[in-house]
Amino acid sequence: MPPPTNRLSAQLARPFLVHLRSRLPATVLPIAARARAFHASSTAGQTEAKEGTPKATTNIHKLTPLTSEKHPEIKRDPKFSQLTDADLAHFHTLLPPTSILYSASPPTIASSDLMPYNLDWFNLYRGTSQLVLFPRTTHDVSLILSYCHARSLAVVPQGGNTGVSGGAVPVFDEVIVNMSKMNNVRRFDEISGVVVADSGIILEKLDEFLTERDHIVPLDLGAKGSCQVGGNVSTNAGGLRLMRFGSLHGSVLGLEVVSIEWDVEWGRNLVL
Numbered sequence: 034m035p036p037p038t039n040r041l042s043a044q045l046a047r048p049f050l051v052h053l054r055s056r057l058p059a060t061v062l063p064i065a066a067r068a069r070a071f072h073a074s075s076t077a078g079q080t081e082a083k084e085g086t087p088k089a090t091t092n093i094h095k096l097t098p099l100t101s102e103k104h105p106e107i108k109r110d111p112k113f114s115q116l117t118d119a120d121l122a123h124f125h126t127l128l129p130p131t132s133i134l135y136s137a138s139p140p141t142i143a144s145s146d147l148m149p150y151n152l153d154w155f156n157l158y159r160g161t162s163q164l165v166l167f168p169r170t171t172h173d174v175s176l177i178l179s180y181c182h183a184r185s186l187a188v189v190p191q192g193g194n195t196g197v198s199g200g201a202v203p204v205f206d207e208v209i210v211n212m213s214k215m216n217n218v219r220r221f222d223e224i225s226g227v228v229v230a231d232s233g234i235i236l237e238k239l240d241e242f243l244t245e246r247d248h249i250v251p252l253d254l255g256a257k258g259s260c261q262v263g264g265n266v267s268t269n270a271g272g273l274r275l276m277r278f279g280s281l282h283g284s285v286l287g288l289e290v291v292s293i294e295w296d297v298e299w300g301r302n303l304v305l
């Protein structure tokens with residue numbers, strides 16, 4: 034499968050970005066999904082295959098070449114700025130140190146702290162980002178995207194990084210916005226089965242939460258121990274429960290998104 038021709042078009046291709054009019058770096062992240070869970074008894078007795086969770090990218094000894102080397106026809110768009118010390122200093126005013134992972138040089142070896150964020154699960158795509166940001170709140174995301182937009186810093190949203198087409202890793206030096214620290218269930222209504230969860234919650238964690246309440250997520254897949262709900266919605270993931278419950282987007286009732294135009298907005302079927 035060819036890599037995205039550039040980060041912007043890759044993000045704009047996502048169905049939930051149809052309302053995005055900006056042509057600047059990726060400016061929309063779903064922050065929470067409001068989805069319908071299903072009563073657990075509806076699948077009672079089913080046997081569901083469970084593959085292992087994705088391997089850690091740091092276990093890979095022979096790294097794939099950089100995406101930019103494998104695909105020299107893809108050029109970094111010069112309209113995007115390069116990260117400076119001033120940018121880094123600014124991010125430190127926005128976020129605590131535990132929400133910033135930075136390296137003064139691009140990662141080159143598998144054991145680099147930044148490598149798991151630069152390399153996709155299949156060891157097919159590799160970028161050279163030196164900065165990963167871990168927002169903890171919607172406000173954090175809003176601040177990050179506002180600044181990146183103003184500075185024309187390219188951004189790549191990252192969930193569990195289990196996607197199969199390299200969409201969650203940088204092609205070049207994009208700032209990685211990793212959603213793993215936004216991982217709470219916000220609300221669950223046992224009567225309607227509506228759950229509101231942060232986009233960074235791991236699918237398996239959400240399913241465990243709901244199973245304890247006699248419900249399930251209408252989605253199950255081999256990467257459930259690593260993939261996140263935001264990534265699932267972004268990719269409209271299918272999987273083991275697809276035939277029973279239908280397309281995931283059919284169960285998503287709304288998204289909370291951040292964009293430079295809307296700031297933060299909830300929408301019912303906003304992008305489906």
Ligand SMILES: Cc1cc2nc3c(=O)[nH]c(=O)nc-3n(C[C@H](O)[C@H](O)[C@H](O)COP(=O)(O)OP(=O)(O)OC[C@H]3O[C@@H](n4cnc5c(N)ncnc54)[C@H](O)[C@@H]3O)c2cc1C
Nearest residue numbers: 063192193194195196200201255261263264265267270271
């Ligand atoms: C073992 C294994 C089994 C799999 N089985 C299936 C399967 O059965 N069915 C299936 O459909 N897929 C499957 N996949 C692929 C993958 O797990 C799914 O695509 C999953 O939905 C990706 O979720 P993620 O959190 O890892 O997303 P990522 O890989 O992190 O991201 C995927 C895309 O979503 C974007 N994104 C992530 N989070 C956000 C956010 N909060 N806001 C905006 N954009 C965001 C990223 O930029 C990227 O473009 C499998 C993968 C593995 C490794």
